[in-house]
Amino acid sequence: MSQSKWLVAAVVPGVKRQPLKKLQADEEALLKLLYRWRTEAGQTGREIKRVVVAYEAGRDGFWLARWLRTRGVEAYVIHPASIAVSREHRRAKTDRLDTELLMRAFLGWLRGEKRHCSMVAIPTIEEEDARRPNRERQNLVTEQTRIINQIKAIFARFGLHPAIDLVGGHRRTAEAAGHFYRRGVPDYPDDRRQRRKHKTRPC
Numbered sequence: 415m416s417q418s419k420w421l422v423a424a425v426v427p428g429v430k431r432q433p434l435k436k437l438q439a440d441e442e443a444l445l446k447l448l449y450r451w452r453t454e455a456g457q458t459g460r461e462i463k464r465v466v467v468a469y470e471a472g473r474d475g476f477w478l479a480r481w482l483r484t485r486g487v488e489a490y491v492i493h494p495a496s497i498a499v500s501r502e503h504r505r506a507k508t509d510r511l512d513t514e515l516l517m518r519a520f521l522g523w524l525r526g527e528k529r530h531c532s533m534v535a536i537p538t539i540e541e542e543d544a545r546r547p548n549r550e551r552q553n554l555v556t557e558q559t560r561i562i563n564q565i566k567a568i569f570a571r572f573g574l575h576p577a578i579d580l581v582g583g584h585r586r587t588a589e590a591a592g593h594f595y596r597r598g599v600p601d602y603p604d605d606r607r608q609r610r611k612h613k614t615r616p617c
Contacts, residue, residue, distance in 0.1 A: 428458030
């Protein structure tokens with residue numbers, strides 16, 4: 415599943431081939447495709463009473479699973495880390511192969527073989543909204559840490575080291591707050607005058 419395209423694979427009773435269809439990222443088009451495959455199964459004499467859909471958890475979240483469930487489709491969201499991948503050799507990675515891997519794991523899970531994969535609990539809209547503040551805060555903290563580390567890296571290139579713990583915002587010493595010391599860099603006259611002015615000593 416991407417922002418623009420969805421690749422849908424299926425196992426349809428009575429149909430020898432395994433259908434594989436690429437769609438625009440549109441839930442209505444997906445539902446029409448499921449109904450079409452159900453009709454094809456009925457034409458072969460196989461009545462479909464249960465339609466089950468699964469996709470891997472990711473950017474799209476849970477809205478599609480909730481939307482399908484309200485329309486009589488049994489929908490699940492697969493935990494990405496629960497799918498076993500062979501590490502004996504480098505595995506080719508294409509959308510078609512990934513879809514086949516997901517389908518095999520999902521069919522095993524439907525048969526009751528829990529080791530194939532595990533499902534993520536699908537939250538309600540209210541539950542997702544309740545989680546958003548904590549996620550937003552975590553994103554902000556991560557972004558703050560990334561920016562501060564970039565600033566420290568720039569200072570380190572010039573032999574400058576902050577006298578303040580930028581991550582925690584705590585002063586190491588009140589006297590040295592807001593100033594920087596050179597490490598491994600010659601002591602220039604301007605630096606000595608600056609230290610005398612602020613009454614600081616080099617490290």
